[in-house]
Amino acid sequence: MKEFSYTRPDSAEAAVAAVAQDPDAVYLAGGTNLVDHLKLGITTPGSLVDVSRLALGDVEPTPDGGLRIGATARNSDLAAHPYVRRHFSLLARALLAGASGQIRNVATTAGNLLQRTRCGYFQDPDARCNKRRPGAGCAAQEGWTRYHAVLGTSEHCLAAHPSDMAVALAALDAVVVVQGREGERRVPLTHFHRLPDDRPDLETVLEHGELVTAVEVPPLPYADRSAYRKVRDRASYAFALVSVAAALDVRDGRVAGVRLALGGVGTVPWRASVAEEALVGGPATEEAYREALLAELAQASPREDNAFKIPMARSTAVSVLRQLTQAPPPAGRRDQP
Amino acid sequence: MDRDIELRVDREAHAVRVDTRTTLLDLLRDRLGNMSPKKGCDHGQCGACTVLVDGRRTLSCLLLAAQASDCEVTTAAGLAPGGEPHPVQQAFLDHDGYQCGYCTPGQICSGVGVLDEAARDEPSHVTEDLTARVALDREELKERMSGNLCRCGAHPGIIDALEEAARQ
Numbered sequence: 001m002k003e004f005s006y007t008r009p010d011s012a013e014a015a016v017a018a019v020a021q022d023p024d025a026v027y028l029a030g031g032t033n034l035v036d037h038l039k040l041g042i043t044t045p046g047s048l049v050d051v052s053r054l055a056l057g058d059v060e061p062t063p064d065g066g067l068r069i070g071a072t073a074r075n076s077d078l079a080a081h082p083y084v085r086r087h088f089s090l091l092a093r094a095l096l097a098g099a100s101g102q103i104r105n106v107a108t109t110a111g112n113l114l115q116r117t118r119c120g121y122f123q124d125p126d127a128r129c130n131k132r133r134p135g136a137g138c139a140a141q142e143g144w145t146r147y148h149a150v151l152g153t154s155e156h157c158l159a160a161h162p163s164d165m166a167v168a169l170a171a172l173d174a175v176v177v178v179q180g181r182e183g184e185r186r187v188p189l190t191h192f193h194r195l196p197d198d199r200p201d202l203e204t205v206l207e208h209g210e211l212v213t214a215v216e217v218p219p220l221p222y223a224d225r226s227a228y229r230k231v232r233d234r235a236s237y238a239f240a241l242v243s244v245a246a247a248l249d250v251r252d253g254r255v256a257g258v259r260l261a262l263g264g265v266g267t268v269p270w271r272a273s274v275a276e277e278a279l280v281g282g283p284a285t286e287e288a289y290r291e292a293l294l295a296e297l298a299q300a301s302p303r304e305d306n307a308f309k310i311p312m313a314r315s316t317a318v319s320v321l322r323q324l325t326q327a328p329p330p331a332g333r334r335d336q337p
Numbered sequence: 338m339d340r341d342i343e344l345r346v347d348r349e350a351h352a353v354r355v356d357t358r359t360t361l362l363d364l365l366r367d368r369l370g371n372m373s374p375k376k377g378c379d380h381g382q383c384g385a386c387t388v389l390v391d392g393r394r395t396l397s398c399l400l401l402a403a404q405a406s407d408c409e410v411t412t413a414a415g416l417a418p419g420g421e422p423h424p425v426q427q428a429f430l431d432h433d434g435y436q437c438g439y440c441t442p443g444q445i446c447s448g449v450g451v452l453d454e455a456a457r458d459e460p461s462h463v464t465e466d467l468t469a470r471v472a473l474d475r476e477e478l479k480e481r482m483s484g485n486l487c488r489c490g491a492h493p494g495i496i497d498a499l500e501e502a503a504r505q
Binding site: 006008031032052086235237 | 340380384395396400401403447457459462464467
């Protein structure tokens with residue numbers, strides 16, 4: 001492991017100043033992803049600036065019925081928060097579907113958003129990877145792609161975004177609060193992560209030195225009719241093959257409002273806006289749901305190993321929407337037995 | 338690069354100078370001689386290195402020692418002061434919650450953490466109703482212990498042990 005300095009500034013301003021002035025510095029929060037990457041040699045910073053103990057960990061309801069999540073709130077604390085469990089159960093469900101108890105105890109909200117892909121070629125310093133070394137090539141293009149993305153891919157990168165939490169936040173229209181040297185700005189979560197295109201190494205819109213300080217979730221009146229369902233290769237402690245975050249408002253047999261996001265299939269947390277647009281105002285029927293998902297997934301570019309994700313994403317999303325239509329689970333209940 | 342840190346391990350205070358690259362696991366084992374937490378995968382996948390940091394179960398292989406500065410660390414060894422087994426340790430003995438024993442200190446620290454999380458009413462992926470009080474049944478215990486692998490396959494005995502510890 002390359003040598004690095006470790007500092008623990010006592011304010012967000014000091015942390016931003018420390019990272020902004022040093023091109024070789026990175027933020028450290030829980031470290032559950034970064035420390036592993038230091039060991040693997042995937043990332044080699046010269047300086048770690050620990051922000052995990054800054055006073056940025058509060059989780060608070062907002063007066064309008066929304067939610068403000070501090071950047072360093074631990075995944076376990078956010079999932080266990082009574083207001084989140086009652087009013088944003090899809091967010092609690094997404095968090096609880098991710099990682100293990102030990103990791104959720106340490107991993108933070110901002111760290112979860114900024115976690116790197118689990119693409120096996122990215123994690124292998126001996127493999128070609130445009131994310132690790134721009135221009136090096138992408139071993140996944142002719143490689144084993146069971147866990148890779150089918151949406152938002154490019155000829156330079158197929159890596160799937162690994163987060164569950166971010167999929168729920170994408171469905172909830174969350175906004176990322178970012179502090180830089182010039183002040184604060186707000187970025188919609190759906191614009192926070194960048195598609196790989198020809199620069200897979202640029203994963204978010206953050207400039208060097210910018211620090212995520214919070215995530216804001218606006219109120220959603222029908223968030224109590226929501227679900228997060230994850231399909232994976234084993235029952236626990238595994239990344240998603242496909243996941244679905246959905247909230248649905250059905251009135252008089254028609255879709256009055258819908259939020260839909262997909263995980264495991266996209267290079268970024270995938271807000272299914274094509275499907276949403278097709279659904280709103282239309283009939284709340286299984287046929288309409290299937291048509292909407294077909295339209296969304298028409299953009300997909302599958303490989304032989306991951307083509308199964310297209311029917312899997314369609315059927316999982318249709319199943320979740322059907323369930324939310326027929327018998328929306330009361331606040332906090334699981335969406336399926 | 339070095340950094341001076343202070344932390345308490347199993348109720349004993351330590352002040353040590355560490356290479357910043359040192360993980361908490363390597364500090365405990367190589368510098369402080371506490372061989373209770375084990376190095377299995379060293380990448381956060383197996384749980385053998387689990388300890389309690391400020392009371393929360395944590396993977397000591399994915400935490401830099403510098404991050405643990407000013408923290409209270411408890412290993413499985415520290416759960417048995419004076420050799421008197423912790424109730425979770427006694428339950429592992431009573432239910433054969435191990436075979437070779439390598440993963441056991443991590444399993445025990447994780448189990449202690451699970452019971453504490455449930456007592457604080459933290460839900461899990463399999464909790465049926467997020468708005469109701471958490472009740473630890475076998476399905477809950479299995480889900481909550483999924484970050485601890487046992488290659489001998491002692492999981493049924495581990496869950497038996499934790500079921501009994503949860504009843505007490």
